[in-house]
Amino acid sequence: MKLATLRNGARDGRLVVVSRDVTRATDAGAIAATLQDALDDWARVAPSLEALAAQLEIGAVPAERFHEHDALSPLPRAFQWLDGSAYVNHVELVRKARGAEMPPSFWSDPLMYQGGSDAFLAPRAPIQMADESFGIDFEGEAAVIIGDVAMGASREAAAAAIILILLVNDVSLRNLIPAELAKGFGFLQSKPSSAFSPVAVTPGELGPAWDGGKVHFPLRVSLNGAPFGRANAGVDMTFDFPTLIAHAAKTRPLTAGTIIGSGTVSNKGADGGPGRSIADGGLGYSCLAEIRTVETILMGAPKTPFMRFGDTVRIEMQDADGHSIFGAIEQTVERYAGAGRSCDAEVGESVPTASFVPASGGGPGPASSEDAPDA
Amino acid sequence: MKLATLRNGARDGRLVVVSRDVTRATDAGAIAATLQDALDDWARVAPSLEALAAQLEIGAVPAERFHEHDALSPLPRAFQWLDGSAYVNHVELVRKARGAEMPPSFWSDPLMYQGGSDAFLAPRAPIQMADESFGIDFEGEAAVIIGDVAMGASREAAAAAIILILLVNDVSLRNLIPAELAKGFGFLQSKPSSAFSPVAVTPGELGPAWDGGKVHFPLRVSLNGAPFGRANAGVDMTFDFPTLIAHAAKTRPLTAGTIIGSGTVSNKGADGGPGRSIADGGLGYSCLAEIRTVETILMGAPKTPFMRFGDTVRIEMQDADGHSIFGAIEQTVERYAGAGRSCDAEVGESVPTASFVPASGGGPGPASSEDAPDA
Numbered sequence: 173m174k175l176a177t178l179r180n181g182a183r184d185g186r187l188v189v190v191s192r193d194v195t196r197a198t199d200a201g202a203i204a205a206t207l208q209d210a211l212d213d214w215a216r217v218a219p220s221l222e223a224l225a226a227q228l229e230i231g232a233v234p235a236e237r238f239h240e241h242d243a244l245s246p247l248p249r250a251f252q253w254l255d256g257s258a259y260v261n262h263v264e265l266v267r268k269a270r271g272a273e274m275p276p277s278f279w280s281d282p283l284m285y286q287g288g289s290d291a292f293l294a295p296r297a298p299i300q301m302a303d304e305s306f307g308i309d310f311e312g313e314a315a316v317i318i319g320d321v322a323m324g325a326s327r328e329a330a331a332a333a334i335i336l337i338l339l340v341n342d343v344s345l346r347n348l349i350p351a352e353l354a355k356g357f358g359f360l361q362s363k364p365s366s367a368f369s370p371v372a373v374t375p376g377e378l379g380p381a382w383d384g385g386k387v388h389f390p391l392r393v394s395l396n397g398a399p400f401g402r403a404n405a406g407v408d409m410t411f412d413f414p415t416l417i418a419h420a421a422k423t424r425p426l427t428a429g430t431i432i433g434s435g436t437v438s439n440k441g442a443d444g445g446p447g448r449s450i451a452d453g454g455l456g457y458s459c460l461a462e463i464r465t466v467e468t469i470l471m472g473a474p475k476t477p478f479m480r481f482g483d484t485v486r487i488e489m490q491d492a493d494g495h496s497i498f499g500a501i502e503q504t505v506e507r508y509a510g511a512g513r514s515c516d517a518e519v520g521e522s523v524p525t526a527s528f529v530p531a532s533g534g535g536p537g538p539a540s541s542e543d544a545p546d547a
Numbered sequence: 548m549k550l551a552t553l554r555n556g557a558r559d560g561r562l563v564v565v566s567r568d569v570t571r572a573t574d575a576g577a578i579a580a581t582l583q584d585a586l587d588d589w590a591r592v593a594p595s596l597e598a599l600a601a602q603l604e605i606g607a608v609p610a611e612r613f614h615e616h617d618a619l620s621p622l623p624r625a626f627q628w629l630d631g632s633a634y635v636n637h638v639e640l641v642r643k644a645r646g647a648e649m650p651p652s653f654w655s656d657p658l659m660y661q662g663g664s665d666a667f668l669a670p671r672a673p674i675q676m677a678d679e680s681f682g683i684d685f686e687g688e689a690a691v692i693i694g695d696v697a698m699g700a701s702r703e704a705a706a707a708a709i710i711l712i713l714l715v716n717d718v719s720l721r722n723l724i725p726a727e728l729a730k731g732f733g734f735l736q737s738k739p740s741s742a743f744s745p746v747a748v749t750p751g752e753l754g755p756a757w758d759g760g761k762v763h764f765p766l767r768v769s770l771n772g773a774p775f776g777r778a779n780a781g782v783d784m785t786f787d788f789p790t791l792i793a794h795a796a797k798t799r800p801l802t803a804g805t806i807i808g809s810g811t812v813s814n815k816g817a818d819g820g821p822g823r824s825i826a827d828g829g830l831g832y833s834c835l836a837e838i839r840t841v842e843t844i845l846m847g848a849p850k851t852p853f854m855r856f857g858d859t860v861r862i863e864m865q866d867a868d869g870h871s872i873f874g875a876i877e878q879t880v881e882r883y884a885g886a887g888r889s890c891d892a893e894v895g896e897s898v899p900t901a902s903f904v905p906a907s908g909g910g911p912g913p914a915s916s917e918d919a920p921d922a
Contacts, residue, residue, distance in 0.1 A: 358733015
């Protein structure tokens with residue numbers, strides 16, 4: 173079953189069931205108004221949603237064309253977003269670039285941060301930022317949405333709580349990170365609003381590519397239309413999702429609708445060293461920080477710039493037949509026009525927050541004349 | 548106006564308006580089913596809630612007795628909980644105790660962490676924890692609930708977004724903090740579920756004690772029935788709430804229902820040094836870590852233990868006439884019986900998460916025979 177949330181003017185949008193080929197949708201409002209409503213009562217509503225999905229596949233219910241650009245993040249706002257760093261290879265690389273040893277405990281004790289979850293960007297919404305000098309980066313990740321998990325839950329109980337799988341662009345402001353982490357309290361300003369894939373799917377939709385803990389498909393990341401990353405989300409993931417969930421639940425319960433991210437997908441090179449770029453015949457990367465790290469290791473300094481106004485990142489995943497599973501995250505970086513005046517406001521709309529976007533707003537707008545694309 | 552959320556079996560409870568003297572309540576469901584619903588549409592619903600509050604005061608609407616132990620946290624789950632460390636005195640003290648210099652930037656750049664907001668404890672719910680050795684501590688704080696705030700909002704816009712004021716017990720696991728912060732990603736396991744005061748109030752309820760940025764009343768903290776802290780929340784607060792909100796909104800919008808905490812309330816001593824304990828004629832402390840820090844500075848080692856099973860903390864605030872403003876947070880530490888088996892389950896109930904407690908559960912239960920109280 174595939175689920176999405178369509179923009180309807182309300183903060184949480186409206187729940188739809190999407191066809192397997194991600195082309196058609198049918199309203200699920202008679203079962204649950206929003207995805208959070210469905211997750212709050214999953215055991216009761218899931219069978220009805222599954223039945224609706226089966227009817228949609230055979231054309232037995234009214235359907236509308238599913239437009240990915242009309243989708244909000246499946247949970248436009250969530251009660252919790254916890255992001256792991258499960259590809260420890262990535263962490264080790266980044267440390268290596270700055271000459272720091274990684275503590276051996278990082279291979280056994282998951283890194284995870286509490287992220288902001290109150291205002292996720294729509295999958296096609298621009299990344300509005302006031303200043304390019306923040307070091308704007310994307311992070312391509314897989315994530316799961318879970319049901320209620322009790323404090324102290326076992327890995328097995330955590331695995332059983334996984335309800336949906338989706339993709340994330342965990343937007344990061346690299347040049348704000350060092351000073352913020354030095355303060356000791358984790359990320360805040362350096363991790364602005366993230367965006368999720370248009371569609372979230374039940375594990376069954378992935379067939380054998382879901383082994384109960386990892387997604388065994390390449391994450392397809394493109395930058396300004398060119399392939400940038402094809403790392404396999406099922407490879408080099410040191411901590412699988414059940415392990416990440418159990419880590420999060422050690423001292424507190426987790427409420428239904430909690431989203432757990434994998435951290436930036438990252439594969440080692442064939443020789444066990446840093447992976448090579450796609451141009452260089454490798455699998456590439458799922459964030460700019462990693463290619464800059466590899467450049468630093470190989471050439472003494474980073475060469476690839478962070479995102480500039482006008483740059484576009486696309487993140488998706490295809491099944492074995494080349495069909496899109498989750499739809500695509502596709503976001504262009506735009507200059508933020510200031511509080512009370514967003515780019516949307518330029519076309520005559522007032523947009524108080526990223527999560528509460530009027531029905532016709534929030535899509536990628538025309539590039540501003542101020543944009544300075546960096547191809 | 549005073550608002551509370553009563554337990555009704557639903558995850559978000561039901562919204563009631565509470566009388567100024569915190570003794571009576573009237574159902575607000577005809578205006579907004581939950582507090583989050585009200586906050587989502589505050590400009591429209593606030594006048595109706597204010598009118599209902601006025602009617603309640605004069606006895607013109609049906610009222611029920613308001614029992615603080617029936618209240619959930621005003622937002623039983625929230626889309627965001629951001630906690631500052633605005634009493635920089637407290638931060639400096641804690642660092643001093645371990646012989647570390649505090650960077651001068653801490654006086655101008657607020658410390659703030661992204662906290663878990665998916666499952667707040669009820670104000671009278673036990674603090675269930677598997678192990679005393681985690682170093683269980685309370686942190687008495689003030690907090691505000693805000694409306695939508697745009698990215699990059701000014702301090703003035705941030706001030707205008709403050710809707711409600713309340714108190715917090717930010718439960719902390721001191722012995723898990725050093726290792727977790729050393730990993731660099733902030734708090735996760737070391738900050739379990741927090742609890743909020745039974746009642747949240749509009750700024751007008753505080754009269755001149757609210758100056759637009761701070762609450763000028765002592766925070767009354769008691770441990771096992773004995774006075775422990777009387778620090779004034781309006782004194783030594785280096786960063787007021789509008790400053791904290793603007794800091795949080797630098798790179799992202801904040802959605803209505805975001806809660807911003809002050810951090811542990813802490814006052815300097817009369818001589819500008821560490822404050823003295825109440826037993827010693829001082830204003831005392833709002834967390835155990837601070838008295839342990841002072842003990843370390845004065846005596847070379849901490850003397851006061853962290854909370855043990857059976858210990859009870861009470862946090863409240865009184866107006867100039869000695870009347871409770873927010874009701875009281877009162878929580879007893881209990882041994883957590885393990886996933887799938889909580890203390891509530893011992894009396895025949897299944898409690899999946901802290902936030903979703905059946906109508907009759909969640910209150911402080913009888914002390915278990917395993918408890919080892921530390922008076």
